[in-house]
Amino acid sequence: MRVSGIKTLIKSRKSPTDLIEVLQDIQASYNYLPEEALRKVSEELKVPLIEVFRVANFYKAFSLNPRGKHLITVCMGTACHVRGSRRLADELLGMLKIKPGQTTADGKFTVETVNCLGACALGPIVVLDGKYHKHMDASKLRNLIQNLRVKQTGKGNAKNKKRLRS
């Protein structure tokens, strides 16, 4: 389906050392790594498919399953945990009816947990499409999700792309 698109993404990068770069570009434009893309990359860059698969599996920045339009990351580090990030995550997951790492059925939200974001003074932190939201609580979180649901859908995706490219 999108193999030609992948070819333009690969551009002139044909060396095995460009693998991560190419995968990053594919991740940025599709929001995940489709199977055909991995096969095509393996062919074009002359890297064994298992190697491509391994790299795609190794880095958390790559996802092999389609991701939602909005990526919500909840920090579960020590400082955030003490300030109730677990309850916050449970609240969020209950609200969206998914598990960590999963995407909602409508394809709008993906929730991930992370062990520390390194901004412990601002905890509990929730990152929404690359933007840090400090001192979160349940009501703030609910507002955030509500706002996103109301807003037109295109905006969040554009932001997400920008974050991944940079």
Next chain:
Amino acid sequence: MNGTNRYVTLKIDGAIVHAMAGTSVLDTALSYGICIPHLCHMKDLMPAGLCRLCIVEHVKNGKSKVTASCTLEVEEGMVILAHTEKILKARKNIAEMLVAEAPNSRAIQDIAVRCGVKNVRYPFRNKACVLCGRCVRACGEIWRSKSLGFVGRGSERRVALPLNERPEYCKKCNACIDLCPMTITPCPGPMKKGEEYLCGLCESQLSMAKDIEDTCVSCRLGDGFDCVRKRS
């Protein structure tokens, strides 16, 4: 090395041995009949240093360093101690952890007994893989197929097929199964989950075989794990 076959002289357990530069300490020791237990190491395959069973003490400038001998290249004047108390204890611990991870393998049960494991202090996990990488390396290096590989990291590391399906270029050589230490079930039969134990059936033979010359019990681990001394 410089392209020429240069020989070096080193000491392993006090014995003076000669080896071609570029070979590993483990290979040299095995070819001289000094038995160092090993699991992931295989002749003709690149050393990986994954099982850590082949650890030895490398004495240098009066200090000793514990390293895996399969990834240690021979050097002129090297002093290697393969059977010191420290090493035997560490090796026993490694074997204990291995058998706790995968008790359902004769090769691993054998290694545990021969390394002196008497009881297992860790909970049995009964996994189907110990990540020795024999299959992965044989697939990539001998058969040049690369249909197998390690995927994931940390506790999620596992052997997998690309995109989790058998690729067309898999040669169906079955080397991955032939070389796997998990394919031989322990002598009393396969163990169910929750009923694992240390087999230890061949422990009684251990002291006997030690006194017979030219027999080496340390490496007779299932089939395909033998060393030079046993074959002769």
